[in-house]
Amino acid sequence: MTAPLHDTTGAAEALLDPAAAGPAGRKIAGRSPAQIAWSRLRRDKVALAGGCVVLFLVLVALFAPLIVHQFGHAPNEFHDDPGHIDALLGGKPVGRWGGMSSDFLFGLEPVNGRDVFSRVVYGTRISLLVAFASAVFAVLLGTVFGVVAGYFGGVVDAVISRVMDLLLAFPQLMFALALVAVVPNELWGLTGTGVRVGVLIAVIGFFGWPYVGRIVRGQTLSLREREYVEAARSLGAGSRYILFRELLPNLVAPITVYMTLMIPTNILTEAALSFLGAGVKPPTPSWGQMLSTAVRTYNIDPPFMIFPGLAIFVTVLAFNLLGDGVRDALDPKGTR
Numbered sequence: 001m002t003a004p005l006h007d008t009t010g011a012a013e014a015l016l017d018p019a020a021a022g023p024a025g026r027k028i029a030g031r032s033p034a035q036i037a038w039s040r041l042r043r044d045k046v047a048l049a050g051g052c053v054v055l056f057l058v059l060v061a062l063f064a065p066l067i068v069h070q071f072g073h074a075p076n077e078f079h080d081d082p083g084h085i086d087a088l089l090g091g092k093p094v095g096r097w098g099g100m101s102s103d104f105l106f107g108l109e110p111v112n113g114r115d116v117f118s119r120v121v122y123g124t125r126i127s128l129l130v131a132f133a134s135a136v137f138a139v140l141l142g143t144v145f146g147v148v149a150g151y152f153g154g155v156v157d158a159v160i161s162r163v164m165d166l167l168l169a170f171p172q173l174m175f176a177l178a179l180v181a182v183v184p185n186e187l188w189g190l191t192g193t194g195v196r197v198g199v200l201i202a203v204i205g206f207f208g209w210p211y212v213g214r215i216v217r218g219q220t221l222s223l224r225e226r227e228y229v230e231a232a233r234s235l236g237a238g239s240r241y242i243l244f245r246e247l248l249p250n251l252v253a254p255i256t257v258y259m260t261l262m263i264p265t266n267i268l269t270e271a272a273l274s275f276l277g278a279g280v281k282p283p284t285p286s287w288g289q290m291l292s293t294a295v296r297t298y299n300i301d302p303p304f305m306i307f308p309g310l311a312i313f314v315t316v317l318a319f320n321l322l323g324d325g326v327r328d329a330l331d332p333k334g335t336r
Contacts, residue, residue: 047328049318050325051322057124064121072117074118075285079104079108084113092300093301098301106307109293109301116307123289124311126197126284130201131266132263133205134208135208136205137205137206139262142209143212143216145217146215146220147247151239160217164213164214167209168211172204176203176278180199196280204269224247232245254330264317267316270286271288275288275289275291287308290308
């Protein structure tokens with residue numbers, strides 16, 4: 001007696017077309033590199049915490065007037081009356097912890113009695129603006145010169161590489177201090193604080209692009225020997241097509257990583273320049289400028305030094321944590 005034959009038509013169709021298998025059949029969906037990177041990044045809780053702090057700081061900078069109106073006083077409003085400042089004690093704020101209260105959340109600035117909370121909030125604007133703008137400026141210059149040097153090589157590579165070496169050896173802080181001394185109060189339609197902010201962005205960005213340029217150059221030297229570049233060249237593609245369609249898309253990941261790690265460095269540089277007097281002009285608030293003033297009064301009002309210093313520390317730490325997470329997400333096999 002012969003055993004009945006089973007109908008294998010349905011099984012064959014399921015193998016050829018998984019959707020034909022009914023609800024149990026699942027198609028394998030591909031994921032883009034961005035989706036893969038995001039799936040890695042969201043598993044990094046430390047990086048996400050840093051990203052949340054960064055987002056919070058950006059919102060604080062954008063809505064600084066609203067926040068100060070709700071929780072503080074105008075950043076340049078003086079409260080130097082005897083009820084707030086004790087002139088007999090060298091201008092020490094009245095009350096404990098630098099005059100901290102429900103009206104002055106971070107206390108008062110010694111001598112003139114300005115609201116420390118409001119000045120820290122408005123200082124966020126200067127730090128983030130200079131850091132982001134100078135990072136974008138440096139990335140644009142570094143990407144252009146790095147790709148050109150790595151792709152064309154030869155004399156072009158030698159000249160650009162020597163320029164990068166020269167800029168890396170140049171004393172950035174000394175140049176900024178000398179430049180601020182000769183820059184006029186009105187320049188390119190900007191006045192006062194606008195001129196100083198423009199100078200900070202230009203100086204930090206100009207001396208920062210060689211770091212990006214060296215990384216982009218090294219990546220370009222590797223990518224230009226890849227098979228897809230050789231294939232495009234053999235099909236008659238010109239240099240412009242290869243640069244913009246083949247090389248630059250593959251450089252987005254390292255450029256993004258380096259930009260996220262450059263921003264906290266720029267924040268520290270801006271704070272250092274403001275501390276030395278090469279930053280924005282008073283009375284515009286800046287964290288580095290506040291620290292410079294606090295050095296002279298820390299013995300009578302320690303909290304005045306603590307809050308701007310804490311703002312710099314938290315901001316730089318948050319950006320570093322986010323940058324490390326982005327680097328691990330975009331290049332999981334890379335070494336630190």
